[in-house]
Amino acid sequence: MVLTNNIQLSPAGFDLATYLAHCQAQVEAALDQALPVVYPEKIYEAMRYSLLGGGKRLRPILCLTTCELVGGTVEMALPTACALEMIHTMSLIHDDLPAMDNDDLRRGKMTNHKVYGEDIAILAGDGLLAYAFEHIATQTRNCPPEALLEVVARLGRAVGAAGLVGGQVMDLDFEGQTNVSVETLHFIHTHKTGALLEACVVCGGIIGGATPLQVQYLTQYAQNIGLAFQIVDDILDLTATREVLGKTAGKDLQAQKITYPRLWGIEESRRQAQNLVDEAKEALMSFGERAKVLVAIADYITTRNY
């Protein structure tokens, strides 16, 4: 079975919400299948609790979309898409721990350690991270092993000290400090959230057989929407309510975190986000009409309200 999302939903008329809902259901089903509960049940239940706890699934969807964009199939990219969500979930579980951000609420539900205890939450994160790599290596079909190794390498880098972990360390370091430069804030976000988003976009491309030039364009696209995404997140933390966000709102303000709106003000932050989105779309020029999904996702980032 060759799954394809683009063809089913085009060219008659493209509606991003329909496309995202379709992909989300696909990812949900694949995640559910990827992690069955076996003995010892408790750890699998803890992993599934956070993995299947909702969320927009934007990361795996980006991976599926770029794979199709360069000529691959959804099927080829699904294991990596699931792995990306596992890694993202791991980072959320560990970030929420009392020793880190100490958060009780995530995606509208109790955080993992509130339900299962800190010890299990730490292990559930470790388990998801390890399983992500296993899942890619054992479940991917019809993709050259060299390409998969490159995916493993890029994912590892995106999560480790050169990526997400490094960004989180700096974020913790500067918490409560008001004297933070734009450069430091950029470092935090390009690492804490940007690196994994970039891996989503680029790994989908690599699996689908992207040329080096295409990988370069996809990287530019990803870096721009990554930062735009974070700026909008910061704005939403200030302007949206807890009910809409599904997590504690105003948290950044409470924690005295430096954010883009605090450095630039809300209006300038919106302008910067828009510039980044425009640059992201420019990077897709050479793909033409086929890139319409990625273009629509870029636009969605600045217009979303949760």
Added chain:
Amino acid sequence: MVLTNNIQLSPAGFDLATYLAHCQAQVEAALDQALPVVYPEKIYEAMRYSLLGGGKRLRPILCLTTCELVGGTVEMALPTACALEMIHTMSLIHDDLPAMDNDDLRRGKMTNHKVYGEDIAILAGDGLLAYAFEHIATQTRNCPPEALLEVVARLGRAVGAAGLVGGQVMDLDFEGQTNVSVETLHFIHTHKTGALLEACVVCGGIIGGATPLQVQYLTQYAQNIGLAFQIVDDILDLTATREVLGKTAGKDLQAQKITYPRLWGIEESRRQAQNLVDEAKEALMSFGERAKVLVAIADYITTRNY
């Protein structure tokens, strides 16, 4: 440069201590090189603090040894050997956390969270786990990509809920309970320590080009020495002193942990460990004289005193 350990040290006469010291130095140098300190320094320093904090390096040495045994080179296996030590170190850092075993001392030094704080210790573990996979994928030379993907898959499985994490969950679950069956204790140890040891031995073989039958023999060897290793660890916890162990001794007794000596008594535990070592050596029969290092390592497990 083709590194080789077996040839340098044989056939004139084989001394395990010399061999282990030689390999240990090789692993030490490779680990030091594998993880340079870059910005943000703190996280790399925390990772290096535990990674380069001593230890026997038995896991990476097993990987190098089996790779050579089946015809590969030390050079081919070194990145995976380092990755195995990174993963082992990650598990120690996370195990020592207050929410887990709450230990202050490890390998004769303060535990990671005692030096860097819990938040950094959690992230250092995550960083090491992610980097392990990146390191294998980017640094291994002269090994077919299919074999490396198999290594990634086996390592992921060995660390995740089907391995180390699953064993740790059960270990925490049964802490303080005195009514633990031998089957449960076996489950805990074959997962908590056995799975990674097996991965060390088997991944070295896979990188070196082992046949499926050779992988089977290596698996039998590894499973037997893995369990023997744990039984001896339990015995040493009861009989050795803190100075010799480099970690808190008598900890299992204090924590009311069920151990093999508590179920079987010390003498019967020693006998069982010896049986397992004998079976491990039997599994190596078909390798003949070339397996002398693995045979000596098996013997070393039951005779070591720290």
